[in-house]
Amino acid sequence: MNQTVSIVILKVVMVSDQETCDGSLSLSDFRIAANAFTEKWNKFNSAFPEWYWIDCSNRLGFAAHGVVDGYLSLQNVFIRRSLEEEHDEGSSNDDDELFDDATLVQSTSDDGDQYHFHVVYSPSYKVPVLYFHAHSTDGQPLNLDEIEKNLPTKSAKVLLESKWTFITQEEHPYLNRPWYMLHPCGTNEWMKLLLLAGDNSMATNGTEQYFISWFSVVGQVFGLKLPFEMLKSIG
Amino acid sequence: MAGNENGTVLQFAPFQSSVDEGFWHGLSSLKLNKLKTDESPISITGFYAPCSNPQVSSHLTLLTESLPTEPSDGHPAETSRGNRNKCSVPGILYNTNTLEGFHSLDKQGLLKAEAKKIWEDIRSGKAEEDSSVLTRFLLISFADLKKFNFYYWFAFPALVLDPPATLVDLRPASQWFTLEEAESVSACCNEWRMSSLTADVPFFLVSISSNSHATIRSLKDFKACQQDGHKILFAFYDPCHLPNNPGWPLRNFLAFISARWNIKKVQFLCYRENHGFADLGLSLVGEALVQPSQAWQDQQHVPNAVGWELNKGKRVPRCINLSTSMDPTRMAVSAADLNLKLMRWRALPSLDLSMLSSTKCLLLGAGTLGCQVARMLMAWGVRKITLVDSGKVAMSNPLRQSLYTLEDCLNGGDFKALAAAKSLRRIFPAVEAEGVVMAIPMPGHPVPSQEEHKVLDDCRHLHDLVESHDAIFLLTDTRESRWLPTLLCANANKLTITAALGFDSFLVMRHGAGPLTATDESKAEPVSSLSAGVDEMSLTQSDSKTRLGCYFCNDVVAPVDSTANRTLDQQCTVTRPGLAPIASALAVELLVGILHHPHGISAKAEFGNSLDGGSSEQPLGILPHQIRGALSQFSQMILVGHSSNSCTACCPTVVSEYRKRGLDFVLQAINHPTYLEDLTGLTELMKSANSFELDWDNETDYDDDCVEI
Numbered sequence: 053m054n055q056t057v058s059i060v061i062l063k064v065v066m067v068s069d070q071e072t073c074d075g076s077l078s079l080s081d082f083r084i085a086a087n088a089f090t091e092k093w094n095k096f097n098s099a100f101p102e103w104y105w106i107d108c109s110n111r112l113g114f115a116a117h118g119v120v121d122g123y124l125s126l127q128n129v130f131i132r133r134s135l136e137e138e139h140d141e142g143s144s145n146d147d148d149e150l151f152d153d154a155t156l157v158q159s160t161s162d163d164g165d166q167y168h169f170h171v172v173y174s175p176s177y178k179v180p181v182l183y184f185h186a187h188s189t190d191g192q193p194l195n196l197d198e199i200e201k202n203l204p205t206k207s208a209k210v211l212l213e214s215k216w217t218f219i220t221q222e223e224h225p226y227l228n229r230p231w232y233m234l235h236p237c238g239t240n241e242w243m244k245l246l247l248l249a250g251d252n253s254m255a256t257n258g259t260e261q262y263f264i265s266w267f268s269v270v271g272q273v274f275g276l277k278l279p280f281e282m283l284k285s286i287g
Numbered sequence: 288m289a290g291n292e293n294g295t296v297l298q299f300a301p302f303q304s305s306v307d308e309g310f311w312h313g314l315s316s317l318k319l320n321k322l323k324t325d326e327s328p329i330s331i332t333g334f335y336a337p338c339s340n341p342q343v344s345s346h347l348t349l350l351t352e353s354l355p356t357e358p359s360d361g362h363p364a365e366t367s368r369g370n371r372n373k374c375s376v377p378g379i380l381y382n383t384n385t386l387e388g389f390h391s392l393d394k395q396g397l398l399k400a401e402a403k404k405i406w407e408d409i410r411s412g413k414a415e416e417d418s419s420v421l422t423r424f425l426l427i428s429f430a431d432l433k434k435f436n437f438y439y440w441f442a443f444p445a446l447v448l449d450p451p452a453t454l455v456d457l458r459p460a461s462q463w464f465t466l467e468e469a470e471s472v473s474a475c476c477n478e479w480r481m482s483s484l485t486a487d488v489p490f491f492l493v494s495i496s497s498n499s500h501a502t503i504r505s506l507k508d509f510k511a512c513q514q515d516g517h518k519i520l521f522a523f524y525d526p527c528h529l530p531n532n533p534g535w536p537l538r539n540f541l542a543f544i545s546a547r548w549n550i551k552k553v554q555f556l557c558y559r560e561n562h563g564f565a566d567l568g569l570s571l572v573g574e575a576l577v578q579p580s581q582a583w584q585d586q587q588h589v590p591n592a593v594g595w596e597l598n599k600g601k602r603v604p605r606c607i608n609l610s611t612s613m614d615p616t617r618m619a620v621s622a623a624d625l626n627l628k629l630m631r632w633r634a635l636p637s638l639d640l641s642m643l644s645s646t647k648c649l650l651l652g653a654g655t656l657g658c659q660v661a662r663m664l665m666a667w668g669v670r671k672i673t674l675v676d677s678g679k680v681a682m683s684n685p686l687r688q689s690l691y692t693l694e695d696c697l698n699g700g701d702f703k704a705l706a707a708a709k710s711l712r713r714i715f716p717a718v719e720a721e722g723v724v725m726a727i728p729m730p731g732h733p734v735p736s737q738e739e740h741k742v743l744d745d746c747r748h749l750h751d752l753v754e755s756h757d758a759i760f761l762l763t764d765t766r767e768s769r770w771l772p773t774l775l776c777a778n779a780n781k782l783t784i785t786a787a788l789g790f791d792s793f794l795v796m797r798h799g800a801g802p803l804t805a806t807d808e809s810k811a812e813p814v815s816s817l818s819a820g821v822d823e824m825s826l827t828q829s830d831s832k833t834r835l836g837c838y839f840c841n842d843v844v845a846p847v848d849s850t851a852n853r854t855l856d857q858q859c860t861v862t863r864p865g866l867a868p869i870a871s872a873l874a875v876e877l878l879v880g881i882l883h884h885p886h887g888i889s890a891k892a893e894f895g896n897s898l899d900g901g902s903s904e905q906p907l908g909i910l911p912h913q914i915r916g917a918l919s920q921f922s923q924m925i926l927v928g929h930s931s932n933s934c935t936a937c938c939p940t941v942v943s944e945y946r947k948r949g950l951d952f953v954l955q956a957i958n959h960p961t962y963l964e965d966l967t968g969l970t971e972l973m974k975s976a977n978s979f980e981l982d983w984d985n986e987t988d989y990d991d992d993c994v995e996i
Contacts, residue, residue, distance in 0.1 A: 152593040156298040192607040
């Protein structure tokens with residue numbers, strides 16, 4: 053029997069430790085990725101307002117040196133309401149205010165709700181988490197049923213019923229008020245699948261790739277689409 | 288007052304408000320902690336930015352930081368410095384203590400007062416220094432901190448020009464400027480917006496020289512600009528997105544320009560953005576004619592003002608409810624629900640949460656078992672719990688009975704049932720917990736005739752409690768106290784779970800279906816006439832299957848007074864502390880299993896490795912009949928016990944006797960325990976057993992092979 057000694061050369065791919073291996077992301081990588089994402093979004097995505105990094109390093113009253121503390125915030129995304137017939141032509145009441153020619157009387161067809169999205173890092177799950185909150189124009193917060201009814205795309209419904217996405221309510225870690233969020237317990241599982249399916253050769257942009265891939269899934273639930281130019285611009 | 292030959296009346300798009308929830312949270316805590324009943328006005332800061340979306344106008348927003356952080360002694364709070372996305376605007380808040388107070392505020396008076404401030408700032412020149420005062424606003428509110436309703440109404444005071452300003456021309460800025468001018472204007476606007484010194488200054492001048500070079504100057508420099516002879520545009524951050532109307536801030540700006548510099552023909556720039564950069568397609572340039580009113584000559588005169596915000600087209604205040612984020616009880620309920628839903632999503636899609644929350648549970652006994660069962664039920668989302676116990680909380684109880692604390696033991700001790708219900712409500716305010724202080728009548732504890740009336744009442748009460756609940760837990764500390772409840776549950780065919788403790792052993796079991804009601808079992812299998820006939824021979828009832836047994840089915844004696852005539856060490860019932868939590872937890876899990884089982888109370892006994900139980904692959908696992916545990920071995924056994932036709936508690940004879948004679952029967956059973964044995968035929972059974980003698984002693988047949996030792 054021939055004894056062939058085969059030497060297998062293992063090509064060690066230097067992959068930035070965590071994002072591609074187990075579907076998670078480190079805190080410092082989160083910050084870097086968030087920055088890059090914000091820049092690209094604000095550049096390419098004119099249909100939406102801008103993301104801002106809200107720095108919370110000082111919230112405990114002291115700046116913990118070197119510790120990243122903050123979250124990404126996207127405020128005032130306007131999502132139109134599904135049409136409700138409100139023929140409320142009530143007459144304006146007793147007020148003795150002047151009738152003013154110079155005021156434009158607008159129809160109340162500007163019916164929509166404001167959504168706020170925050171991306172917060174979860175240290176226990178080691179993944180980004182999408183928190184969201186919505187209210188109608190008078191400030192009345194929307195509950196989950198109302199939000200689900202007005203989600204812009206059919207695909208959002210599918211995602212809601214899927215294995216991977218579950219909307220729950222938790223205290224916002226920085227604002228200390230209940231916000232809705234997409235529960236992170238499945239995130240690293242589907243991120244693993246997503247990253248394995250994608251092209252992993254771009255080790256240098258692994259972090260950015262992670263964030264964009266992650267957002268492309270969760271953003272879909274709300275119709276927050278990433279423009280093609282943005283996806284192309286990675287790597 | 289239609290348009291005249293100078294153009295149409297210039298119509299401004301009203302400002303729109305947007306209040307972030309954080310503002311109301313902040314106001315609530317300010318009111319509770321600092322203001323209390325003080326109704327003096329509060330200086331607040333609003334924020335707005337130029338329009339950045341062609342579909343939607345920018346709003347004037349209030350955030351948590353709109354409220355003063357250190358409202359103190361006379362000093363007005365510092366207007367918090369804004370940034371490019373948040374131009375600060377001063378405002379005033381009148382928050383009332385009552386709804387009536389809110390409705391009876393002198394709205395016109397308040398509006399006039401704010402308008403006067405603006406007018407005075409214009410006249411004095413303050414508006415040149417700090418132009419944000421031109422957009423000063425007013426907010427009235429009432430915060431109902433019990434129901435978390437917030438009533439509020441904004442006013443954006445605008446000085447009324449009389450006659451109104453007219454519009455000569457209005458078009459997109461890109462159409463008004465030449466290409467070179469446009470480029471230059473964009474560039475300097477962007478620069479203005481980038482610099483932190485000027486980014487939040489909402490009113491400015493755009494001065495365009497003859498060689499199309501634009502510069503931005505502050506309002507203060509107007510006279511200098513005039514002298515330069517350049518084209519001057521009066522520019523402002525326009526929150527409005529509409530192509531044919533400028534935004535509200537222009538109103539006071541025009542009043543200012545007219546009053547301050549006596550300009551009649553005003554060229555203005557409605558500055559709007561897209562993505563942080565000047566958008567000259569969205570921005571508008573227009574020309575307006577302003578005629579100063581004669582009345583303005585009078586130093587005392589203050590122009591009229593308009594500006595109350597409309598609510599869906601009507602001049603009424605807005606009201607929002609924030610209990611979902613401020614009412615702790617609602618938040619607790621929502622958190623609990625979501626927690627269970629998470630479990631359903633992750634692990635148990637067939638979990639029926641609405642069934643659990645509507646199942647009414649009756650717990651007989653509020654001791655070590657009762658307290659633990661109640662907590663476990665709440666953890667599963669059960670919301671209706673009734674506890675029955677006649678005792679009071681003793682000093683030794685809190686250690687083992689998890690709903691009580693030392694406080695409940697004082698002054699002789701509170702009634703357990705009531706203390707337990709209170710404790711449940713303290714843990715989870717939305718639970719519907721009730722305590723019933725009542726003793727359970729027991730056989731073998733004869734009732735003196737003067738107390739008969741009370742005992743019968745208790746029986747009736749217990750009967751009603753059983754009828755009105757869906758699941759009953761027998762968690763008392765004696766055998767005989769379980770008799771009447773078992774009978775009542777069998778009679779009413781209710782889900783019944785028994786948990787009983789020894790020193791280091793426990794029993795948790797579910798009782799079988801009641802004997803006399805038509806069960807659903809007959810639907811489960813097609814019953815051939817032959818098997819039906821066979822069944823009828825063994826049972827006297829219409830069941831097509833054997834029922835599972837109850838706690839008493841295996842007993843050959845009726846329950847008697849077990850507490851008397853015991854040795855001292857038998858009388859103090861001690862158990863290893865770990866037993867009660869284990870048994871209680873199993874009891875609750877068993878209930879959840881039954882509730883989810885398609886056959887419910889009639890479900891067959893299932894075993895861990897049975898071939899028979901394999902057909903019902905319930906997501907929660909198997910549904911045993913009895914679990915007996917031995918803590919000394921850390922072991923558990925799954926057993927089954929079938930119903931006995933001579934059972935003193937649940938056999939058809941006893942139940943039909945109860946149905947026939949009611950409380951008389953119960954009283955008889957209580958006073959004469961042998962009555963039950965007679966009735967059920969146990970007496971006969973015992974007699975025949977005793978008469979069967981083994982003739983041991985008559986055998987003298989010794990086997991030769993045996994060797995005597």
